[in-house]
Amino acid sequence: MTARPMVELRSVRRTYSTGHAAVTALHEVSFTAAPGEFVALAGRSGSGKTTLLNIVGGLDRPDAGEVVIDGTDLATLDEPELDAVRRDAVAFVFQGFGLVPELSAAENVGLPLRLRKVAPSVRDQRVSTLLELVGLGEHGAHLPDELSGGQMQRVAIARALAGSPRLLIADEPTGQLDTETGLAVMALIRGVVEAEGMTALVSTHDPVMMALADRVLRIEDGRLVDA
Amino acid sequence: MPDPAPRLRHRGLRRALAQSGVLVALLAVFTVSSATAGTGALLMTAGNDRALSAAVAQLDGTEKSNGADITSLLVTADMNAEHPLTADVAMPVVQHALTDAAGPYAAQVSLWATTPMLYLEGKDVRTGYLLDADTLPDNATLQQGSWPTVGAAGKLPVAIPAATAQALGLQLGSQISLAEHRRDGRGAGRTYEVVVVGIFAPADTPAWRRDRLLGRGYQPDYLLMPTYGPFVVGTGTLAALAAPVERVAAVLDPDLKANAVDLPPLVQRTGAVGESVKDTLGPAAQSVWGTSRLGTELSRMRAELAVTDALVLAVFVLVLTLAAATAALVARVLADRRAGERALLRDRGASRPQLVRGAAVEALALGATAAAVAAPIAVAGYRMTAPQPVVTSGSALNPALVLGLLAGSLLPALVAVLTVLPEGVRRRRWAEPGELARSGVDLLLAALAVVAYVQLRTHVVTPGEVDPLLVAAPAVSVLALVALITRLLPLLTRLADLAARRGRGLVLPLAGWHLARGGGLRGVFLLVLAGAVGTFGVTFLGSWEASHQDQAAAEVGADLVVTDTQASGGTITGLTGGTVSPVADNAVVLGSRPSGVTMLAVKAAGAITSRPPTGTTWPQVMSELSPREVGSPLIVPRGPLKVTVSGGLAHAPREGLPLPEITVTPTLVLADELGATTTRTGSAVLLDHAPHTIGIPLPGEPGLPAGTWRVVAIDLHLVERSGVDLFEWGMESSGFTATVTIDGATSPSGAWGGAGDTGVAAVRPQEARVAGDTVEASFSCSVLGLSWHDAHLTLLSFPASAQVPVALSENLAHELGLTVGDRIGVAWDTAPLEAVVVRTVPYVPSHPREAAVLAELTSLQRAMLSVGRLDSLTARWWVGSPTQGAAEAVRAAGAGTVVDEADTATRYRDGPLRTPLRFAWLLAILAAVGFAVTGSAAHAAAQARRQGTTLARVRAIGASRREALVIHAVQHAAVTVLSVVMGTASGVLLAALLVPVLVVSPTGACAVPAPSIVWSAGPLSLVIATILVGGLVVGVPAALSVVRRSTVAALRAGEAP
Structure with missing residues (x-):
């Protein structure tokens, strides 16, 4: 018996309207990702990577097609149910880190736990563990602007892992990092994915990063070219 | 190549449209500020003239009502002058001098001319005088006959007071002569034969101060002689007769017709009229004495106006402070919106001076537009105080109005420019909470406020001058207090931070963190300031009105006072x-x-x-x-009273001594039910041990019921009138008894006190008692001393004590x-x-x-x-x-004359000299509410803009739309509630400190009684609730907008490096 895919997209289309013109960001995109699989999404800027990740993560809705996450068709969900998917099943790592600038590293990591109203003692323990995991055990009290780019992305990864998601979506997580740091971050993602057994969908255009993935999906002008 | 101008214009328009909300808010702030300053300028220029004119109109009175605008002149003749002053000379001179002094005002001049004392015909030496009074019918009630007219040949028709008629036994048709000299009981020199054609009762009016006998009609010892009069002749008679006059008393009664402009010259002229009359009349006039209350009244009005001006100016300074704070906040929102544009311009080579120039030009344009829009609003606002013309002359606007409009719009514009100056040009961002405290400016303000407060506590306002301390103290104090109270913010933010850390959920902690660390408190200063001004304004106004009510009550003493x-x-x-x-x-x-x-x-x-x-x-x-x-008074029956007096020497005198003949004249001191006393004197009776009964009428008979009067004392006037030499009695005292019985009187039995003359008669009361209707007393006195000088024994229904x-x-x-x-x-x-x-x-x-x-x-x-x-x-x-x-x-x-406390209170509170103050405060309170709501909206919009990305990120990790909405709403509500609470507290504290020293009397003296603080619950609640609800409501659109925009697009915008 084949395991149920963690991510399954069928003929997904997304079109943006800008004034009188319409831009199709995704054309009939279909693919699957198995549980525990590390999938890299490669493509140039504007090829539709971020749109695809947003749709997979429930941040955006397709105009057509189906998006099934862990057996749940996102199209059938209303907004609160989508919020719940983002809160419980999916985690994001953004290119710009997406940290709340007023909060310390530990507080940023604890945000998903606060959403779940986890008890403060449990939350603090989990945050501490995650910061140790990403190598920032000593930097929990630092504000984002007191951290380097690589450290901020590690915090973002720790935050993504805080809610024990089944799917990790990372949109160019190394885009603002130098190669060495980027490689370290990518290795970290690779490591935690393996350790936590989660599925990862990571967009990048760096071949070195792609080498760390189990599979690479290439997207051009909104179409998967070698899925 | 296509012309780029239309494209640029199009882009500029799009930019303006995109920022239209903030620009309109800034324009509105400038406009309100400008209109307020313009209204203030009008109130203090044209409004002052108008208020003075209205106050002058209220002076309008007549001599009959003792109006304050009365100017009087008294000319007395030199009776030893070679050429005596005659009526035909003196009266026209006085008339013309006063009419000329009235200048542009229509005026009535009233003349009362009195002849020198004349001898009345008859055996006894008696004097009387003629009076030529043109306002007699206004000041007397004709009882019989008619008013006299100018006499033809023969006897002069005269009217006389009823008291004169009674004293001289004259009636209508009676004839009598009055002569300059007396010879053998007959007239000599110039003699006036008069016939009585009218008998009148003088009214209780101040005009009778011009009469020698003050309208009494008879005085037994005027200049040591019995004097009767006046014998009032027809108006103009004395002038027609060229009769010598001893005095001319004139009154100028101008119709001021609400015209204050010509009042100062009038005051000057009336002040000089006495000298002018004296010069004209020459040595025949011994003295010319002029009195006028116009100058005093004008000075008082100016002093009151100066106090009002100072307080009004203080209010407008507060409004301008609020406007500046609002402009700073709104300008910061605008600057935030333009941060990217500014950075781009800097990157493309724009210099800081260029950016400053651009900001200044924009602010100037907005300020000029605001001033133009504000002009009609200011005029309309001013007209709300009274529908009077504003424009001074021609089509030119009042210069003060123009100045006020410009100052009101350019001051906040300047603040706005300083606020948005690029980093490096300005040194600090004053709008940041906490930075004011860190700069130490708040401590400087506090020091100034303390100095102002100490000064105010002992301050004496210079009459007639706008007091700078009254003007500056409120603004300095409110700024200092608000700056100090915002020092509490770090403490509050630490508490919020702590609570956020310990919290389990996301919504409240995130809101708390934003407040504590994310600039969520930037609008607090304005909101606290507005809340403080609103609270202080309402309380000041309520306390001010209550204090003026109290001051009026203290001035009058009772609800009504009946005098004269x-x-x-x-x-x-x-x-x-x-x-x-x-x-x-x-x-x-x-x-x-x-x-x-x-x-x-x-x-x-x-x-x-x-x-x-x-x-x-x-x-x-x-x-x-x-x-x-309590005392033991005799309660007497309905009058007239039948009083029996008896008494005499307690012991028979030593044989051979000449017998004295002592009479006693009893005077009853009567108290009515209200405690007012009056006296009634009976006729003298001999103190010979025999009872002598006399009748004494009671006041107010016959209408008053029995028991109305109580005898609280009985005075016995003792006179020894035997005419024999009592030297043999020596100076030692002899014992006497005296008994006074009032038929029908009742009393609680008890002891009475007594008091006696301590002169040569050495009257000493010994014992006195009352029982039933009789008072019995024993006393001692020196019979010899009594023969030298009469004396009194006063029996008292209470123990004697001085x-x-x-x-x-x-x-x-x-x-x-x-x-x-x-x-x-x-x-x-x-x-x-x-x-x-x-x-x-x-x-x-x-x-x-x-x-x-x-x-x-x-x-x-x-x-x-x-x-x-x-x-x-x-x-x-x-x-x-x-x-x-x-x-x-x-x-x-x-x-009688009535003083109504309500009238005085109305004059104190609502008089034309004080109308601007209430109006100014109402305007300030409205402005405070308006600025608070505007500031709150600007703050909410700025916060929404700042938090858009954060909320999008939070939504991306699973927060619901509702949670995002609540995060923003909680922040806004917390800021608003916190600000209103702090503002209200500041206002309350400020009122508690400043109301007692700022609420002064109409002329700027300390208020007596000391003002009490009136917390007007209704208006206060309304103002606070309006600021609170308005501040909360204007945050709703921003909250909805930020949540609506917390989408992928916002996320992407936030991701942009």
């Missing part, structure tokens, strides 16, 4: 209802203080309606001043160093009394700010009777809680 009256207490009670009290009021000499002390004595505490001293009531105060002993318990005004007690229990001599007229200090009071009703003494009327009357002074002390009547229309009833009945 001959009416009895019963009549006043019947006309007014309420609690009626007789009141005595006189200048006294207290201890070593030669003058300037007034003693007020009131009978019924219920008539005192001014604010009592803190912690007590007037009835309590008066009860401490009341006599302890002590008067008094309450001293605090200023007097402080000045003389007197404390409770001290005794000090006090002379009421010449009566030597002793005041016993029972307590001090902040002020004495009807004499606030004066060195004054309060006593209870019965205590004072008893002390006066104890030193043999029988005079009635009642100077006026006070009425507490009168029935509606009581004042009109008294006036209609001609029962």
Whole structure:
């Protein structure tokens, strides 16, 4: 018996309207990702990577097609149910880190736990563990602007892992990092994915990063070219 | 190549449209500020003229009503001059001089010319005088006959007072001659033969001050001779006769017609008219004495206006401060929106001066637009105070208005420019909470505020000048207090931070973190300032109005005061209802203080309606001043009374001594039900042990019921009239008895007191008792001394004592160093009394700010009777809680002059000289609310803009739309509620500190009684609730917008490096 895919997209289309013109960001995109699989999404800027990740993560809705996450068709969900998917099943790592600038590293990591109203003692323990995991055990009290780019992305990864998601979506997580740091971050993602057994969908255009993935999906002008 | 201009214009328009909300808000702030300053400028220029004119119009009165605009002139002739002053010369000179002095004002001149004293025909030496009075019918009631006209040949027709007619036995048609000289009982020199054509009763008007006998008609000892008059001739008679005049008393009654502009010259001219008349009349005029209250009134009005101006200016300074704070906040929002554009321009080479110039030009354009829009609003606002013309001349606008408009718009514009100056040009961002504190400016402001407060506590306003301390103190204080109170913010943010850390959920902690660390408190300063100004404004206005009500009540003393009256207490009670009290009021000499002390004595505490001293009531105060002993007065039946007097030497004289013949004239001192006293004197009877019965009529007969009057004292005037030499009696005292019985009188039996002359007769009361209808007394006196000088024995229905318990005004007690229990001599007229200090009071009703003494009327009357002074002390009547229309009833009945406390309070509170203050405060309160709401909206919009990305990120990790909405709403609500609470607290604190020193009298003196703070719950709640609800509501669109925009697009925008 084949395991149920963690991510399954069928003929997904997304079109943006800008004034009188319409831009199709995704054309009939279909693919699957198995549980525990590390999938890299490669493509140039504007090829539709971020749109695809947003749709997979429930941040955006397709105009057509189906998006099934862990057996749940996102199209059938209303907004609160989508919020719940983002809160419980999916985690994001953004290119710009997406940290709340007023909060310390530990507080940023604890945000998903606060959403779940986890008890403060449990939350603090989990945050501490995650910061140790990403190598920032000593930097929990630092504000984002007191951290380097690589450290901020590690915090973002720790935050993504805080809610024990089944799917990790990372949109160019190394885009603002130098190669060495980027490689370290990518290795970290690779490591935690393996350790936590989660599925990862990571967009990048760096071949070195792609080498760390189990599979690479290439997207051009909104179409998967070698899925 | 296509012209880029249209594209650029299009882009500029799109930019303006995108920022239209903020730009409109900034324009609105400038406009409100400009309109407020313009209105203020109008109020203090054209408004002042208008207020003065309106106040002058209220002066309008006549001599009959003792109007304040009356100018009087008294010319007295030199009776030894070679050429005596004659009416045909003096009267036209005075008439023309006064008419000329009136200048542009229409005026009436009234002349009363009096001849020198003339001898009346007859055996006895008696004098009288002719009076030519043009306003006699206005000041007298004709009882019989007609008013005299200018006499033809023959006898002069005259009208005389009823008292003169009665004293001389004259009636209509009676003829009598008055002559310049007297020879053998007949007239000599110029002789006036007069015939009585009218008999009148002088009205109780001030005009009779111009009469030699003050309208009494008869005085037995005027210039040591019995004098009768006036014999009033027809108007113009004396001039026609070229009769010598001894004095010409003139009154100028100008119709001021609400014109204040010509008032100062009028005051100058009336001041100089006396000198001019004296020069014209030459040596025949011995003196010319002019008096006018116009100058005093004008000075008072200017002083009141200056105080109003200072307070109005203070209000507008507060409004401008608020406007500047609002402009700073809105400008920051605009600057935030343009941050990217500014960075781009900097990157593309724009210099800082260029950016500053651009900002300045934009602010200037907005300011100029605002001034133009504000002009009609300012004029409309000014007109709301009264529909009067504003523009001074031609089509040019009032320069003060233009100046006010520009200042009002450019000041906040300047603040806005300074706020948005690029980093490096400005040194600090004052709008950041906490930075004000870190800069130390708040401490500087606090130091200034403390200095201002200390100054205000001991400050004396210079009359007629706008006091800079009154102007600046409120703004400095409110700024200092708000700056200091915002020092609490770090503490509050730490608490919020701590709570957020310990919290389990996301919504409240994230809101708390934003407040604590994310600039969520940037709008607090303005909101606190607005809340403080609103709260302080409402409280100041309420306290100011209440204090002026209190001051009016303290000035008048009672709800109604009836003066210049001959009416009895019963009549006043019947006309007014309420609690009626007789009141005595006189200048006294207290201890070593030669003058300037007034003693007020009131009978019924219920008539005192001014604010009592803190912690007590007037009835309590008066009860401490009341006599302890009830006394044993004789309650007499309906009059006339049948009084039987008997008595004589207690023991037969030594044989051979010549027998004295001592008469006694009894005088009953009667007190009515209200405690007012009067006296009635019987005829003299011989003190020969035989009973002598005489009749004594009671006052007010026959209408008053039995029991109305009580005999509180009986004075026996002792005269020895035997005419024989009583030297053999020596100076030793002899015992006497005296018994006075009043038929039908009743009394509680008991002891009476007594007082006697301590002169040569050495009258000493020994024992006195009352039983039933009879008072029996024994006394001693020197018969020989009595033969030299008559004497009095006064029998008292209470123990004799010259002590008067008094309450001293605090200023007097402080000045003389007197404390409770001290005794000090006090002379009421010449009566030597002793005041016993029972307590001090902040002020004495009807004499606030004066060195004054309060006593209870019965205590004072008893002390006066104890030193043999029988005079009635009642100077006026006070009425507490009168029935509606009581004042009109008294006036209609001609029962006296009425001072209505309500009228005084209305003048104090709502008079034209004070209208601008209330208007200015209402404007300021509205502006505070408006600025608070505008600032709140700007702050909410700025916060929404700042948090858009954060909320999008939070939504991306699973927060719901509702949670995002709540996060923003909680922040906004927390800021708003916190600000309103802090603002209200600041306003309350400010009011508690400043109201007692800023609420002053109309002329700027300390308010008496001290102002109490009135927390007007309704208006306060309304203002606070409006700021709160308005501030919350204007945050809703921003909250909805930020949540609506917390989408992928916002996320992407936030991701942009």
